[in-house]
Amino acid sequence: MNISNSYSKSYELEWTGDMEFTKSITYQDKSIFKIVHPKGYWKDSDGNFGNFSCLGWVKNIKDKEILEVNCEALDNENDKFWVILNRNSEIGAGVGVSTYIDATGKYKKLINKKCKYAINYFQTGFFYKQVC
Numbered sequence: 001m002n003i004s005n006s007y008s009k010s011y012e013l014e015w016t017g018d019m020e021f022t023k024s025i026t027y028q029d030k031s032i033f034k035i036v037h038p039k040g041y042w043k044d045s046d047g048n049f050g051n052f053s054c055l056g057w058v059k060n061i062k063d064k065e066i067l068e069v070n071c072e073a074l075d076n077e078n079d080k081f082w083v084i085l086n087r088n089s090e091i092g093a094g095v096g097v098s099t100y101i102d103a104t105g106k107y108k109k110l111i112n113k114k115c116k117y118a119i120n121y122f123q124t125g126f127f128y129k130q131v132c
Helices: 003-008 105-110
Strands: 012-018 021-026 032-036 039-044 049-061 064-075 080-090 094-103 114-122 125-131
Touching: 080 105, 094 105
Parallel strands: none
Antiparallel strands: 012 039, 012 125, 021 032, 032 049, 039 049, 049 064, 064 080, 080 094, 094 114, 114 125
16 A cells, blocks of 8 residues: 555554553552553554554553553554654543654655544553544
8 A cells, every 4th residue: 555645635543452551650649650561453544454562651640641652563564663652631531642753665754744643441452543
């Protein structure tokens, strides 16, 4: 698939995965700092699909959630892209910004692109949708 044709229309990416919390610290004020390792599968609006694995941190302070998560994604044609997810919103479902920091093959044109995303959680899983 050719991503360069996607710039005239929006480029969409959907992820479905599981959230693993590997370590956490709870402070006296009940704020929490967690190391997270999300992983799962994705598909995009150009017909590409693959898997992803991420590593990052989440801070819950009162009713706010701040996070930075780094992700590596591999597609069905062995091309890769790397993104950093940032969010500063209410705990639970929310919106943030993903930034493409590196890529191979057809995804190189996405490097430095910032895209909005929304995420929702169910039990230990999550649903993510991004639009550029």
